[in-house]
Amino acid sequence: MTWVAWRQQRAQLMVAFALVALVAAVMVFVRIDVSSMPGDQGQLSDRYNQFLSYVPMVMLVLPVLLGMFAGAPVFAREIEQGTHIFGLTQSISRSRWWATKLAVAGLPIIIAMATLGIVNAWALGPLNFIMSGRMRTPLFESQGLVLGAYTAVAFAIGATAGLLVRNTLAAMAITLGGYTAMLVVVSNAARPAYADPTYSTGLLPTDVWRVESGYLDGAGKPVSIAPEKCGMETIAECLAGQGVRSEFAWFHAGERFWSFQAIEAGLFAALTAAVLALGAWAVHRRLR
Incomplete structure (x- = not known):
């Protein structure tokens, strides 16, 4: 056979x-x-x-x-x-x-x-x-x-x-x-x-896999942004103008x-x- x-x-x-x-x-x-x-x-x-x-x-x-x-x-x-x-x-x-x-x-x-x-x-x-x-x-x-x-x-x-x-x-x-x-x-x-993914609000290595990310305001709460509101200013200035103070991410190393x-x-x-x-x-x- x-x-x-x-x-x-x-x-x-x-x-x-x-x-x-x-x-x-x-x-x-x-x-x-x-x-x-x-x-x-x-x-x-x-x-x-x-x-x-x-x-x-x-x-x-x-x-x-x-x-x-x-x-x-x-x-x-x-x-x-x-x-x-x-x-x-x-x-x-x-x-x-x-x-x-x-x-x-x-x-x-x-x-x-x-x-x-x-x-x-x-x-x-x-x-x-x-x-x-x-x-x-x-x-x-x-x-x-x-x-x-x-x-x-x-x-x-x-x-x-x-x-x-x-x-x-x-x-x-x-x-x-x-x-x-x-x-x-x-x-x-x-x-x-x-x-379980790892949580971080700092800089991440380049080889991580982000499963979720976003922005935080001064109180550490998630904040949404509207890219269409950005004008001639830099990205950092645009984000700061919308209340962004830091980023967060859930990732796998x-x-x-x-x-x-x-x-x-x-x-x-x-x-x-x-x-x-x-x-x-x-x-x-x-x-x-």
Whole structure:
């Protein structure tokens, strides 16, 4: 069964490995190049500012692409072609047929993407200052443990959607929508609550992630401002004229990066398990 699953998925796996290896090679080159300019932040910013605007887009798209083109066809294509009947009539259980295909098609890709996330964290370490720290979106999603977790949930959505709708194109569309929705909800609603934010009214390091900020009056109470009332005076004079005496912020420090990465990876692992549980139900209850 394992050999059959490998023969069926080897083309997608080879393409996925080549794509991940290409991105990893670029990131290794970047780290080597950065290491040749130690401490020269001005030169690093000039050379890699535009590069860092593209890296997050690639890293956010890779998991969903792998989910769409490697996960969605795993079952949907077999059902469309009717070849699943042969597998289900052999001397193996439905659970083994389902689990083997998932393991052969999904685990190598997830491991490769998790490795790429670690490589990215190593390569981008000296460049995080350009985008004011790696706690903020989209640098947070571009490196570390979460890349493998994102790929796992995207693959699970694609494979399970294929079992439910039995159509490859429809499964791809569901993968794109489901992955995007999960990522947006988690990054905006869940991630700020992974830990209690720190409160400060003073200057903050550049690598912190502000989750809330505002202005205070002389009594230390929050005060709203109207930027449209500012004329030719400086920003400081405009704020002072509207009663502003200081700023406040709730933030997460850059030192929380790896703990937040672990929490989010665990959260997406739980979401993956829930999606796969739905797939296990579909194999036994809906697949004929």
